[in-house]
Structure formats: C-alpha cells, structure tokens
Amino acid sequence: MTDHTTRPLAQDELRAANTLFRGTLHVAPSTDEEWTRTVASYQPGRTLGVLDAELIGTARSFDSALTVPGGARVPLGSVTGVGVRADRTRRGVLTELMRAQLGDFADRGLVAANLYASEGLIYGRFGYGVATLARKCVVDRRRATVRAGAPVGGEVELLDLETAKARLPEIYDAFGGDRPGGMSRSEYWWPGLFRQLQRSESPVVTVLHHGASGIDGYVVYHSARPNPVDPAVLRVEEFHTATPEAYAQLWRFLLGVDLIDSIEVSALPTDDPVELLFTDPRAVKVTDTWDETWLRLVDVPGALAARERGDTELVIEVTDPVLPVNSGRYLVSRDAVTRTEASPQLSMGVDVLAMIYLGTWRPSALASVGRVEVADAEVARRADLLFSTRSAAWCGTFF
Ligand SMILES: CC(C)(COP(=O)(O)OP(=O)(O)OC[C@H]1O[C@@H](n2cnc3c(N)ncnc32)[C@H](O)[C@@H]1OP(=O)(O)O)[C@@H](O)C(=O)NCCC(=O)NCCS
Known part of the structure; x- marks a missing residue:
C-alpha cells in the first residue's frame, strides 16, 4: 500500500471512525445522542485509522485480561470496530491495520489479543485462531x-x-x-x-x-x-x-x-x-x-509459560510471519518454557497454537486435518496431555 498513513486517531476523529465502521456493517451513522453514549467505549489512543485524503479504514482495541488454563490472567488487547470503506477493500488496508495493531500490542507488553469475527476467512492470516466455542x-x-x-x-x-x-x-x-x-x-x-x-x-x-x-x-x-x-x-x-x-x-x-x-x-x-x-x-x-x-498469541513464550501444562515435555516449532520474534522452537514442559535449537516434535502456525492454547482443540485433532505436523502418534498423544484443560474454554463477554 502506498500514499496512505496509518496512525492512532485523535479524540475529534473518533466519530468519523465510528461512522466508517458502522457503514461497513450497513448500519446508519450514530445520532448525536447515540454518539454521546458510544464514545465512552473508546479507550483513548487505541483507535487506529488508515487515511489517504480521507479516513478509509479503522480498527480499535481496549485493554482486558484473559483467563488462561490454570487460572492465571494475562494482559489482553480486545479488538473491535474493524472496517474498511467499501471502495477501498481488497488492497491491503486491513493488513496494514492488523500489522500496526499487533506491533503496538507487542510494544505494550500484551500477551494476547482476542476478537469476535464477522466472517471466518478474515483473521487466520493475521495469526488469530478459533479459541472458544459457545x-x-x-x-x-x-x-x-x-x-x-x-x-x-x-x-x-x-x-x-x-x-x-x-x-x-x-x-x-x-x-x-x-x-x-x-x-x-x-x-x-x-x-x-x-x-x-x-x-x-x-x-x-x-x-x-x-x-x-x-x-x-x-x-x-x-x-x-x-x-x-x-x-x-x-x-x-x-x-x-x-x-x-x-x-x-x-x-x-x-x-x-x-x-x-x-x-x-x-x-x-x-x-x-x-x-x-x-x-x-x-x-x-x-x-x-x-x-x-478468536485468539492471537502476541507473546508466545509468555503465553505458554502463563498457562498450566500437563506432565510431559515436547519441542514445539511455531511460525509467526506477522510477529517474527515469536517464530522458533520451544521446549515446553510442565515446569518451564525455554527456547531451544533441538529438532521439533510438533510444528504449527501461531494461529493453530491459539486454537490449542485454551484447550478448545486437541493437537491430535488438528494433526488429523493437517494443521499440526507431528513426529508420530505418541507425540500427538503427549501434546494432548500437555495442553489438556479441566473445563471448556468460554468467553461470555461479547464486544
Ligand atoms: C473484512 C474487511 C475489514 C477486510 O478489509 P480489506 O482491506 O479488504 O482486507 P485486505 O485487503 O487487507 O485483505 C487481506 C487478505 O484477506 C482477504 N480477505 C479480506 N477480507 C476477506 C473476507 N471478508 N473474506 C475472505 N477473504 C478476505 C483478502 O482477499 C486478502 O487476501 P490476499 O492477501 O490473499 O490477497 C473489509 O472487507 C470490511 O470492512 N468488511 C465489512 C466489515 C467487517 O466485516 N469487519 C470485520 C468485523 S470483525
């Protein structure tokens, strides 16, 4: 994308972002009265805009904390208000927004990001995976x-x-x-x-x-x-x-x-x-x-270390094209998560790790549909144990 600027929007630009977003959902602009109430949902500094002569795309987020298996809570960015003007779609505007937003999350030390997706084909390429079901x-x-x-x-x-x-x-x-x-x-x-x-x-x-x-x-x-x-x-x-x-x-x-x-x-x-x-x-x-x-692990080693893990150990290779610092091999055991150069026993994209992370999908099930590469069936069984959880993952907070 050229001749565009991607930046956080100022307070007096938020209403235009809201109008743009609502338009992408085929909803009329907020009335003055609605906007007075809606602006309270905008965390200052957390609405991104892509501008050429005008605003053509937007995405916003707010801070939360995610409960991970075992009960720990990690810093979370919750993403919403994503839309690109209909005459500017399919030319990389969302890609620009997602890259900027994830980079910002990493700089802020957030461990994960989550969102509700309007369609199933949008967010996997940015490292999000289906992580809770309802x-x-x-x-x-x-x-x-x-x-x-x-x-x-x-x-x-x-x-x-x-x-x-x-x-x-x-x-x-x-x-x-x-x-x-x-x-x-x-x-x-x-x-x-x-x-x-x-x-x-x-x-x-x-x-x-x-x-x-x-x-x-x-x-x-x-x-x-x-x-x-x-x-x-x-x-x-x-x-x-x-x-x-x-x-x-x-x-x-x-x-x-x-x-x-x-x-x-x-x-x-x-x-x-x-x-x-x-x-x-x-x-x-x-x-x-x-x-x-849908969940995105922003800090893969931090996320792996924060959740409880079963009593086994495996070398897992993760690929993350959007946040390459996450790419690499990790020795993951019940007691520790460390980087390693050892040969991987499982390999997967960061989106697939997000699907496994909260326990919604078993590694063996993802291996059976070609989403995880596993050395053998015994590794798949141990991976299931490593990422097992005691209750089904569920968010229960719509945004
Ligand atoms: C979804 C939306 C934000 C995508 O924006 P965009 O600027 O067109 O996305 P990009 O051009 O960056 O697309 C990146 C890639 O995702 C694909 N993609 C984007 N949206 C897609 C969709 N809805 N379905 C299938 N593929 C999609 C593109 O084809 C492109 O693929 P490529 O890299 O192989 O060429 C935009 O279409 C939109 O505003 N839709 C209506 C509102 C909405 O659904 N918002 C999301 C709320 S959760």
Whole structure:
C-alpha cells in the first residue's frame, strides 16, 4: 500500500471512525445522542485509522485480561470496530491495520489479543485462531423441570436496569470470566452492553443470587414476542454463576417467570450441564454451536509459560510471519518454557497454537486435518496431555 498513513486517531476523529465502521456493517451513522453514549467505549489512543485524503479504514482495541488454563490472567488487547470503506477493500488496508495493531500490542507488553469475527476467512492470516466455542440453547419452559436433588439454597433479588448499571461491574469482577477464555471487563466494555440493553422494548431484568458467601450469580434478561400470536421468548443476555446453588436457583427462577414459552441463551459454554439439570434433557435444544472468540498469541513464550501444562515435555516449532520474534522452537514442559535449537516434535502456525492454547482443540485433532505436523502418534498423544484443560474454554463477554 502506498500514499496512505496509518496512525492512532485523535479524540475529534473518533466519530468519523465510528461512522466508517458502522457503514461497513450497513448500519446508519450514530445520532448525536447515540454518539454521546458510544464514545465512552473508546479507550483513548487505541483507535487506529488508515487515511489517504480521507479516513478509509479503522480498527480499535481496549485493554482486558484473559483467563488462561490454570487460572492465571494475562494482559489482553480486545479488538473491535474493524472496517474498511467499501471502495477501498481488497488492497491491503486491513493488513496494514492488523500489522500496526499487533506491533503496538507487542510494544505494550500484551500477551494476547482476542476478537469476535464477522466472517471466518478474515483473521487466520493475521495469526488469530478459533479459541472458544459457545452453544446457543432454547429451553422449552413448560417441559423443563429441575430435577429433585439439584442444589438448593440462597435467595434471588431483582434489579432494574438503572440499578444494574451501578452494581454489575463490581459483581462481575468478583467471579465473572474465570474460565479459560474468560476476560475482565473494563470501563470501556460496560457502556456497550448497557447501550444494547437500553434498546430493548421490554423491561430489562437483572436477577442476583445471594448465596452463603454473598452474591454468587446473576442473569440479565428481557422478553420478546415478535407478534402477539407468536410464542413469548425470554432472552438471557448474561448468565454468570460461581456456585452450583446459584446456577440451579437461577434456572428455577427463569422457569418460573409467567407468560413465557421458551428461554433462549445465546452463548453457553459447550460443557454447561443445562440439559442435565432438568428431568427431561430434551427440554433443551441446542440450536447453534459457534466460534465465539478468536485468539492471537502476541507473546508466545509468555503465553505458554502463563498457562498450566500437563506432565510431559515436547519441542514445539511455531511460525509467526506477522510477529517474527515469536517464530522458533520451544521446549515446553510442565515446569518451564525455554527456547531451544533441538529438532521439533510438533510444528504449527501461531494461529493453530491459539486454537490449542485454551484447550478448545486437541493437537491430535488438528494433526488429523493437517494443521499440526507431528513426529508420530505418541507425540500427538503427549501434546494432548500437555495442553489438556479441566473445563471448556468460554468467553461470555461479547464486544
Ligand atoms: C473484512 C474487511 C475489514 C477486510 O478489509 P480489506 O482491506 O479488504 O482486507 P485486505 O485487503 O487487507 O485483505 C487481506 C487478505 O484477506 C482477504 N480477505 C479480506 N477480507 C476477506 C473476507 N471478508 N473474506 C475472505 N477473504 C478476505 C483478502 O482477499 C486478502 O487476501 P490476499 O492477501 O490473499 O490477497 C473489509 O472487507 C470490511 O470492512 N468488511 C465489512 C466489515 C467487517 O466485516 N469487519 C470485520 C468485523 S470483525
């Protein structure tokens, strides 16, 4: 690309970036009132623009922390607002933005980056891989009954949206995002959720669960009935719990809401046991399983060292064309991660390492489709052990 400048945008250029981005999604520009609320999501200094005579492409990010297997949290850049003007696509503008953004992340000492992808063919070339999956489920309210013997206890409390705005950030901080793939939520994340909830035509209800040690779970929902003759759906936008009691009790509450036919949850972890909570597992229909977040390891040795590893050791070769400092061979064991010149037993691109990193995909499965080169089947088995995890990775924070 020539005759272009790529640089962080100043505060007074952010609205143009927002208009450009919305245009690429076929959405009209923000009204003045919407923009007043939207600008709160822009972390200062973190919106990049590509300019020729005018702004033609943009991408932004905000700081978070990623939970990795074993429970450690590493500095994360969460990427959003990516768009290139329709008359300037397919000539390297996004490539320029991604290179600049990843270079900036590396300079800032971020260990990883994540994003939600609009399409599956865009981000692999920049080293992102599908790293968490989520299930969309619909529960038939009249068919679902919580099994006798499911945990009981605690009390629920309802909050309206205004109260929830004030209280949810602190509540989420106490136990949210603690699975591998989960993330912290900064002051730049919450305004987006509340803007989305405010668009609901029905009241937005937050239900807190008070357990033995304080608040240990919450759901946020609103109802939707597209037409008076259609069945009424209760849409769950947030479902986070820290204890089995909170989980079962919040489901009991949701099933007890009158005038509702079904309960829809758009992003549950793949190992969420909702079917098993009910007497009839077929009260739950899984209507979709989707590539929830894409992950990019910005600091490969730092990321490998931060997560827990199984009791074996392997030499892994990683190739990273965008951040070549990551390319090389690593001796990875339960106790340490070091660079080595030894012959590799596994080789993969940095995008594939991201797919393996949170435990969503096993190295042996990726080897079976030619995404990982392995010396032999025994190496594949040991690689599965090295990267095994105790629970399914899940983000649960849309941005
Ligand atoms: C997706 C988007 C940002 C790509 O921007 P772009 O400037 O055209 O991308 P580039 O020219 O840098 O493309 C780099 C490579 O990715 C490919 N690519 C880019 N977008 C692609 C897409 N949507 N589908 C398939 N391939 C794509 C290009 O063909 C190119 O391949 P090549 O290197 O083999 O030639 C742009 O098309 C866009 O704004 N789309 C609508 C909004 C959107 O989806 N944003 C992403 C939100 S997560």
